[in-house]
Amino acid sequence: MKSPPAKRRRRSASRAHPAQRAPKRAEKVALQIIQDIVTERKREGDKLPNEVEMLGKYAVSRSSLREALRLLEVQGLVTIRSGPGSGTEVGRINPANLAGTLALYLMMDRAEMEQLLDAWGMVEPLLADLAARNADRDYVRALMEPFASGAAEGERAMQTGLDFHDAIAELSGNPVLGLVLGAVGALVTEQVRLRTSSFELSDATVHAHEAIARAVIAGDGPAAAEAMRDHLDEVRAELRAAMPDIGGALRPPGQAL
Structure with missing residues (x-):
């Protein structure tokens, strides 16, 4: 069988051993939030705890919590609403x-x-x-x-x-x-x-x-x-x-x- 081009072989080899980095604090919190959504069987549109409650629950700084929520919002996994009825809701798996x-x-x-x-x-x-x-x-x-x-x-x-x-x-x-x-x-x-x-x-x-x-x-x-x-x-x-x-x-x- 014909060998793949050398350039593709080198790139494939690099993928086989990706460099591992420690997750940031915000990434860990984002994972905890998702785990809680799953454990508590929350559905699309269900409210998450408010910021004060989440700060206490996850024992993190306000900046780390907000970064975690932004990470999830970018992926559509949560929706952050401002104004009347503000808060964070479970998003849609899309x-x-x-x-x-x-x-x-x-x-x-x-x-x-x-x-x-x-x-x-x-x-x-x-x-x-x-x-x-x-x-x-x-x-x-x-x-x-x-x-x-x-x-x-x-x-x-x-x-x-x-x-x-x-x-x-x-x-x-x-x-x-x-x-x-x-x-x-x-x-x-x-x-x-x-x-x-x-x-x-x-x-x-x-x-x-x-x-x-x-x-x-x-x-x-x-x-x-x-x-x-x-x-x-x-x-x-x-x-x-x-x-x-x-x-x-x-x-x-x-x-x-």
């Missing part, structure tokens, strides 16, 4: 938040948009297959019916497409796959948004979503995966036609044209 961090790593690794699209084309059919096999059929219908019934027929915003793929990831039934692979799809959407402000879902995309949703509702994993694969081939062709510069390096999150 693949889009993980996608922001993933983008930074991929940029540093010099990944390109075509490589991201290749990865997307591999992971989304798997998620569609898993979604169709989800044992909670009521939940499957609740999330897929709006797309299968044509209720989203008039929706052309990119957010509608992201909502569809988020629902597929949610129905995968595996939180690891749903979050990690869902982040890849969210990153694709973000990179498209950074390249154009006018891209909308085509009729072909809306109809493809309907076909995939129907296959998922029917519990037909292979059909859902195949429909998703065909859909992504069409999307890639549309993206290339709409954005001749679709290739090349990934763009920094939030840096739109």
